[in-house]
Amino acid sequence: MKELNELNLPEDLRYTEDHEWVRTESANVKIGIDDYAQDQLGDIVFVELPQVGDKFAKGDEFGTVESVKAVSELYMPIGGEIFAINENLEETPESVNSSPYDDGWMIEIKPDDPAKIESLMDKNAYLEMLKG
Amino acid sequence: MRVHKTGIVQEHLMTRKQSGLFDVSHMGRFVFRGKDAVPFLQYVLTNNSAALEIEESQYTIIPNERGGAIDDAYLYRFKEEEYLLVVNASNRQKDWNHFQSELKRFDDLEMTDRTMDIAMLSLQGPASKELLLGIIDSGYLPEPTRNSLGTITINNAEILIARTGYTGEPVCFELFIENKDALMIFDLLIEKGTVPIGLGARDTLRLEASLPLYGHELGEDPEGNEIPIFACGLSKFAVSSSPLKGNFIGKDPLVTQFEALKKIANRDYSQIENLPRLVRPVALTGKGLARAGFKVFRGDKHIGFVTSGTMVPFWEYQGEGIESDLTGKNGRRAICLALLDSNLIDGDKIQIEIRGKMTDAVIVPYHMRSEAPPAARAITYKMLRMEKKEIKESKVLEKVSHLTSKAMTNTIWRQQECINLIPSEQTMSPMTRLLSIQDPVGRYAEHKPVKAFSEADVFYYQGTDFIAEVEALLVNEFRKYLGCEEAETRIISGQMANTAVFSAMVDYINRTDRKIEQRRIRKVLNNHIIKGGHLSAQPMGALRDYVARDPKTEKPSVVNFPVHKDNPYKIDVEACKNIIVGHKPELIIFGKSMTLHHEPVAAIRSFINDQSIDCTIMYDMAHVLGLVGPYFQEPFKEGADLVTGSTHKTFFGTQRGVIGANFKETDARFELWEAIQRRAFPGSVSNHHLGTMLGLLLSAYEMNHFKDEYQKKVLSNAKIFAGALNECGLSVAGDPDISYTQTHQAILNVGYAKGPAIAKQLEANNIIVNYQAAPEEEGFTASGSLRMGAQEMTRFGMEKEDFQELAQLIHDVVANNKSVKDKVISFRKRFLEMKYCFSGDEYENIIQKLHDLI
Structure with a gap:
């Protein structure tokens, strides 16, 4: 497994304590799991995602990601409505391992309050958290 | 870790x-x-x-x-x-x-x-x-x-x-x-x-291999109830019921579980409370992954728990059967093992509760198969449900034309364009073939000797005088050929010959008490299949129903000839003596289908006699029946009691079997011979295929007439062929000191598990051989050897130089991947006329008349 200094954590993203990442794309927000999470989970073989139109509050479980060894819940970093899901993950869940921030994105949401993104951790704060 | x-x-x-x-x-x-x-x-x-x-x-x-x-x-x-x-x-x-x-x-x-x-x-x-x-x-x-x-x-x-x-x-x-x-x-x-x-x-x-893990499939279930040992499929092999085991911890409940399991296998659920649930492989057909502890339902009924589960990857194959090959792509599938109610069967649809949602799944017999070494093959649910290929219906004339034209093409290909090197095959002479389809081919001639008529044969059908004479003459030819007292020729294959002998052994062993359960042959010594032994002398073949179970091993009571470590094709006679003393076999079966050496009949006979062991020595000569004589072996002179064989490998005949015995009427074991006759008819055949019997008589004439010349030539050609393959740089099995072979066979090593593909490649070049597992290989799918015989092409006149030329052609294909098909076709054109059969003007006329009668 990767050492902390080996992790790929882009500067322009925000991160959560549950290891999700958040990226603003015009009015919407894309969400996935970060390099640390995919590395910890190992080979990801199944991703269960919500339906377009579903509404969630911050902290709600929106899906699960399963590796060979374990299942992990996915939590909403901020509240919002599902605008799109990454349907490719049904056939190629391993994209979450190989490309967690691009091909491996999970959901795109219309945030209830875009300003809430600013309350999430940036890269440095997230790394500090990981260091414990 | x-x-x-x-x-x-x-x-x-x-x-x-x-x-x-x-x-x-x-x-x-x-x-x-x-x-x-x-x-x-x-x-x-x-x-x-x-x-x-x-x-x-x-x-x-x-x-x-x-x-x-x-x-x-x-x-x-x-x-x-x-x-x-x-x-x-x-x-x-x-x-x-x-x-x-x-x-x-x-x-x-x-x-x-x-x-x-x-x-x-x-x-x-x-x-x-x-x-x-x-x-x-x-x-x-x-x-x-x-x-x-x-x-x-x-x-x-x-x-x-x-x-x-x-x-x-x-x-x-x-x-x-x-x-x-x-x-x-x-x-x-x-x-x-x-x-x-x-x-x-x-x-x-x-x-994926459905192997149990303690804490999951053994130990306690998710509700804390103990899982009975017999809930796991492997327990059938892991729990012994040998009478030699005596008392052991848990014996009584295990006996109870096993009894319940046997009933459950027969779909009798009367003792299901003793084994309420069994661990079964389950494939998920819906989305998601099943994990240990998840509940399983059928409809509303809770029927058990997942004990282990996840998503596993697998390699995809393309093509069919042994020729199927990896595509390089892999897939993944959600599978699990589940402890489920014992009254469920393979194919039953079930549901697994995954975090509150039901996902469809199905009970499958297995997730993977290991019987085709060197690789394990994943078996997905989809592969279990392959539909049988439908054969398209066509008009009757089309069907007939298709069949006949393909039969002709096939005959031309094998007879005129191919080099046929399969050691268990032969081409019959034209006269043998024609005789095989004369009138007797559609007749019956059941008969048996009746003591009340002083052993006179009584026939049950009329019109059989001719075939009765044929059979008497055939018996006479085989007695001469094998050098023995008695021959049984009604048997129609080598495997049937063995079955009849084994069945007769059981009959003979029990002759003094017909009222008890008939005891099987106590112990058999034979060649292991992996060391060249033939199926027909194995428990998995003809021996199965006639050999006892060994209470110690709980397996068929068969021990194998030990072989030399540095030459696994050869029986180690000294080591064999210890086995004979230790096991006291009731029946010893010599003979192999992958054979390079003489069998040590004389040495073992003399040892058996010295030790006064009551034992029948049989030589299954299927492959080498046509080599019986001073240049190869004379088993009866060496002390064999019985010889069985098929008549169409090195022998010239139609596809039949024969049994020879060397018991005189005054011998104690003459009763074994009588039992063999009974187990031939009515034990094995009613109609004994009179057409091919007629053909066989002619080929027995051919053999007794030409054997001296033919046998010498086959044996020397095999040595030359093996030597030439070696000189080309190919790896030839066997002992170089005897020019690799003492039989008609030569064995080429082509690399672990490469045999099937190379045999196929040779076939594409019109060279017909068969792949075979070498003595150190795990099974026929892992074959690294090619088995070849010199007998058929020798009969078509191939000489020393021709086998050397053929060795080079084989080398070109095997080592250099060259295409030699055209060369092979023109090579074969030089060997179209059969030798060692009756030819010349006086016979041409006979052949023409026989042909006109068809």
Whole structure:
């Protein structure tokens, strides 16, 4: 497994304590799991995602990601409505391992309050958290 | 140990395609010595420890008094006086304490925990054998059967090695190494190209193979109820019912469970309460993954729990059967093992509750098959439901034209364009063929000798005078040919000849008491199938219903001729003597289908006589029947009692069988001969195929007339052929000192598991051979040899120089991948006229008349 200094954590993203990442794309927000999470989970073989139109509050479980060894819940970093899901993950869940921030994105949401993104951790704060 | 090293999915796939190396040193290793070692192991384990010969191992279970499992384990006997038991790491202390508490009743027993002294590595996967062969300094890999053991040295390190594993791989090894050498061996194996595999992939591999894991499929279920040992499929092999085992912990409940299991297998659920649930492989057909502990339903009814489950990867294949090959692509599938109500059957649709949602699943018989070494093959639910190919209906004239034109094309191809080298085949002479389809081909002529008429044969049908004469003449020709007192020619195949003899043996053994259950043949000594023995003399073939079960091994009571380590094609006569003394076989069967040497009939006969062992010696001459004589072997002169054979391999005949016996009417065992006749008719045939019998008589005339010339030529051509293949640079099996062969066969080694593909490639070049597993290979799918015979092409006139030329053509295909089809076709054109048969003007006229009658 990767050492902390080996992790790929882009500067322009925000991160959560549950290891999700958040990226603003015009009015919407894309969400996935970060390099640390995919590395910890190992080979990801199944991703269960919500339906377009579903509404969630911050902290709600929106899906699960399963590796060979374990299942992990996915939590909403901020509240919002599902605008799109990454349907490719049904056939190629391993994209979450190989490309967690691009091909491996999970959901795109219309945030209830875009300003809430600013309350999430940036890269440095997230790394500090990981260091414990 | 880390859970995963390069990723579970990649590690799983690497193991299945190439090989994987597992450090399993964390498992517990206990050593037992002393006179009471076996009695103790018999008492605390479920399997029959006394069945283990040196260099054998077995899966076993440590039972509790209730018929549940304290642990499962593997018992190894590398050395005469030492038993090594490998137990699960997490149960090591529990197992040790349990054994300690049972030790008191056994005086002469020393139990030591050697877990910390010996490392244990597991090398699994199709490439693992070649990898090991490349680094062994001395010693031999264990015999190519599961659970066999051996000792090797690598870089001066002595390693105990077992053909065992926990992946389902058919090519599998576990290595026990002293600590000081362990890292060196690990590094060396990695350097040679294997990859380290973590515990995560170890778990997915064993799940795919449906192997149980303590704490999941053994121990307690998710509700805390004890899982009965017989709930696991492997228990049928791990729990012994041998009368030699005596009392052992949990015996009574295990007997009860086994009785229930037998009933459940017959869909009789009257004792289901003794075994309410069974561990079954389950494939998910809906989305999601099943994990241990999930509940399983059928409709509204809760029917059990998932015991292990996840998503596993698998390699995809394309093509059919033995020619199917990896596509390079892999898929993944959600599978699990589940402890389910025992009244469910394969194919039953069920639902698994995954975090509150129901997902569809189905009970399957297995997730994977290991019987086609060197690779294990994943079997998905979809593959289990392959539909049978529909044959399109067409008009009758089309069907007839298609059939006849293809038959003609096929005959031209095999008879005029191919070099036919299959050692069990022959072309009949034109006259033999024509005789085979004269009037008798549609007739019946059942008959038997009746004592009331002074042994006169009584026929049940009219119009049979001619065929009665044919049969009498045929018997006479075979008695002359084989050099024996009696011959039975009604048998229509070599396998049927063997079946009739085995059945007659049982009849004869029981002749003094017909009222009791008829006892089977107590012990048989034969050639192991992997050492060239033929199916028809194996328990899996004709011997099955006639040989007793050995209460010690709980297997058919058959022992095999030991062979020389450096020449596994040759029986080791000295070692064989110990086996004969130890086992006192009631029947010895010589003869093989992959055969390079004379069989040591005379040496074994003289030993049997010296030891006064009551034993029948039979030589199944199927392959070499046409070679009987001074240049090969004369089994009756050497002391055989019986000869069986098929009449169409090296012999010239139609496809039939024959039995010869050397008992005189005054001999005590003449009754065995009478039993053989009864088991021929009515035991094996009613109609004995009179057309081919007529043809066989002509070919027996041919053989008795031409045998001197033909036999010498076949045997010398085989030696020349083998030598020429070797000189081309190909690897020829056998002893160079005897020019590789004393039979009609030559055996070419083409590389582990490459036999089927190379045989196919030769076929594409019109050279017809057959692939065969060599004595060190795991099975026919792993064949690395080609078996060839000189008999048919010798009959078509091929001489020394021609076999040398043919060797070069074979080399061009095998070594250089050249296309030689056109060359082969023109080569064959030189050998279209059959020799060693009656020809010339006086016969041409006869052949024409026979032909006109058809």
